[in-house]
Amino acid sequence: MSKDTGKGYISGISGPVVFAKGNQRLGMLEMVYVGHNRLVGEVISIDNDKAVIQVYESTTGLKINEPVESTGNPLSVNLGPGIIGEVFDGIQRPLHELVKKSGTLIEKGIFAPAPDNTKKWNVNILVKPGDDIHPGSIIAETEETASLMHKVMVPPGIRGKVTKVSTDGEYTIEDEIIEIDTGKGLEKISMLQKWPVKRGRPFAQRIPAYMPLVTGQRVIDMMFPLAKGGTAAIPGGFGTGKTMTQHQLAKWSDADIVVYIGCGERGNEIADVLESFPKLKDPRSGRSLMDRTVLIANTSNMPVAAREASIYTGITIAEYYRDMGYHVALMADSTSRWAEALREISGRLEEMPAEEGYPAYLPSRLSQFYERAGYVRNLNGTTGSISIIGAVSPQSNDFSEPVTQNTKRFTRCFWALDKSLAYSRHYPAINWTESYSEYINELSEWYEEKTDRHFREKRTRLLAILQEESRLMEIVKLIGKDVLPDSQKLTLEVAKVIRVGFLQQNAFHENDTFVPIEKQYRMLNIMLYLSERTDDLVKKGIPVSVIVESGLFNKISQMKYTIPNDDLSGIDDLKSEIDEFYNRITLKYSNTGGRNQT
Amino acid sequence: MKLEYLDLYEIKGPLVILEGIEGASYEELVEITLESGERRTGRVIKMDEDICVVQVFEGTSDISLKNARTWFSGNVLRLPLSGEILGRIFDGKGSPTDGLGAIYPDSRKDINGLPINPVSRKYPRNFIQTGISSIDGLSTLIRGQKLPIFSGSGLPHNELAVQIVRQARITDEDNSKFAIVFAAIGVKSDVADYFTRSFKESGVLEKVVMFQNLADDPVVERITTPRCALTAAEYLAFEKGMHVLVIMTDMTSYSEGLREISSSLEEIPSRKGFPGYLYSDLASMYERAGIIEGKEGSITQIPILTMPNDDITHPVPDLTAYITEGQLVLDRELAQKGVHPPVSILMSLSRLMKDSIGEGFTREDHPDIANQLFASYAKVQEVRALASVIGEDELSEIDRRYMDFGKAFEDRFIKQLHDENRDMNKTLELGWTLVSGLPREELDRIKPEILDKYYDEKGSGGF
């Protein structure tokens, strides 16, 4: 039994939490090795001589008095080329490597270095002796994947003059590539750097958001857009489409890098990503989607403490690529499972709970996480961004529960998924009355440039029609549709076109799964045009039934399928059809006396 | 190191607490022998210095501080396994109860299993034809999926499960590789008997492994019953290459057992007194379904749970549905109308069907017709709500059409006899016949080219 100094020993075990005594030098948030199997853990609280450690692997089989080794370092991730395209667990163990070590099941106490420290990268050195370098300075480049140039940066905290550079060539992440004189001595720099996950990486300054993260999803891009560098929450009961939405964004949004965190969710969803992403092409680079994606997979059956860490591992990796000047989109599915991990650990510590058993620090943890999003000027002068899209799984579909409510406070886009929309298979089930984006104003200049100066007004009109529909539906529920005047009946017809033809988007149809902004806007326009023209007809006394019979409404509802993304000419034809119909009917009814016909 | 200890320090609900223990390991199995010679088993669930908290599977009744000797096994609970488990019956700890003697194991496995490395999973894509239209057509079951049945007391969930077992066809493989693992958790003996009888009648009994923890069996064993069952399933699937269907009933009893233990540990509860880790705990079982790259077999789970008060927001169904890949919900109103199986179409969902139906899997029109049936039936609900306010006579013509469609859909599509086995084509044809009774412009979920091909312009839908 090792009760010797320097090492501590296990004095108690409760689920994923271990208590350690005998080492007064253990520091808060320090990473430790627990037991003879050297399970990775982290010190999460210290009380006199007793340290509380959350263990990132199963504690089954541990014994009292087994050693607890300190490492002197906080829990960190390794940063360098070799991250993109990989799958890691919550504490950055490379899952493909683990298969090689322990087969298809994850055994305890197994370890493999990440990123791969044997792989050689073709490195281009960008500095020369005598150059001054600072934290963040880009000193070399290597092609990490076919679509991504990895910028090798000076780690934060290091500055000096370059004294020696290696020649361009093949290096592993641990090989020295340059040497600098820091003024206090010489220091070798390799491509690998470590960063403690719970601390945000430094940047120069925040820049106001002005560009959307274009997702290709109409209800998001046109109605409730997310800014690059912004934060969005997707709350929704089970099966309402959080994961589908996250996957759609991971596939189609115009980010340079996607960090996808499967946090306490299903193994099959990770398998799904791994099977589908490599086959899909990034619409911008034309390369495999996996070439810009990194997955953090800590599924629901994997240790709960590592689930807590997965969020931090993911955001730290995101910051690292942001520092290179990239736009990173981070999806966390689901932040509720992360919050539950906090609750579970907190419960084991017998901390005083706040609402629903969650610890009192839940809001501050959530805000710290979302605060790490942003559009920034980096230390090296480049600009980059992290957009965070967090799924929230409210228990009992009750949006007043603590995780949903607190997330709402710290995010600026709220895409509320609606059970009844999902039940009627209206996908994405984003409820248009409860959802909002606080970025509309900041982004309007961008939108006006990409579309036209009427963008905001048109968006408002579309929303107004939908609102009017909800109001009318209240009446219809009570007395039926027949008693409504024609103008209101028309509103219902138009709103239906908007719901079915515009808001609903079919993730499984090649023309509809991703739609460029131009087509989105032109669809919106044509629907408003349809509304305008038919409204005019109704004002002239032409019955709604005649207008509906024309088949125009159906045709326009189907335009998402019939008009290919790369040839929008069909939209003009639709417009002509509306005009033709308008003229024909107007003529017909004015000949026969209009109003009298009704 | 000492292995056996006399006396206990404290007894608290299903837990006993021992003092002066050395060398015990977390979650190890202990055996408690009473003066009477009776033996019980337990598991270490908390350790603090020399104090061990042990959860006793068979419960603590008759145990006193002075009448027990406790032996520490040095190991976690392991299930003895061999090919002979097929056709056998075990209790919730994996001991045979059918009087046919012990199993000669070729391996022993920790009943908690190990997490499948997510990168080793193969995404499930092969559908299992159950012959039940509401499932095959609208909530297709996929091999390797976990698809629970949410039910209420008195609803025919057991009948549905049995019909699935009887009719399930994995279209492309022979049935010798098919096995069933059945876990009865806190259910009454007549339920267990019903399943046994049905397995016998359909001639699959020798393909079934049963684990039974009946309503009057110890509560703590509810925790181990499904884990033993899943360990057996993993053995059959991943070592013997079989396609295993696991039926676990009733997961609500399971969760209540967990709640009972949690409260005797004085843990901080979350909703309705259930422990905050209920989600993770359920996930540790449900996630044991699946297919593994490079292995032949598969595990498909159909957990059954009764929703207290038919309340789907109750923590057990709620958290279950957050983990499983969809749910089949039974509806009391349909059952009362005589529609059997009373599958609530709108609330049921198979998450995995999206990638496993359509061209190359079932039929090209399957996704669209399924979507349309959902949407049209959702519309029926709206119209019914309206009709209940203004009266059916006041409905518009099209709304009346929807009323008729709704009735025909329930009577001819959802409803089917307990021994009626419809193949996929039949189910889809039935769907087309029904929607063809609606005007074409109402069918907004179907791609034009599919409509052109399958919609019957002259069809009346038979209603």
Ligand SMILES: Nc1ncnc2c1ncn2[C@@H]1O[C@H](COP(=O)(O)OP(=O)(O)OP(=O)(O)O)[C@@H](O)[C@H]1O
């Ligand atoms: N955009 C969509 N297009 C088509 N189908 C969808 C869409 N969104 C959701 N669905 C359907 O709903 C199902 C559930 O979606 P998803 O898995 O994303 O739900 P979720 O909100 O993540 O649920 P959970 O909280 O249980 O993980 C999918 O399997 C799919 O059938």
Ligand SMILES: [Mg+2]
């Ligand atoms: Mg999900």
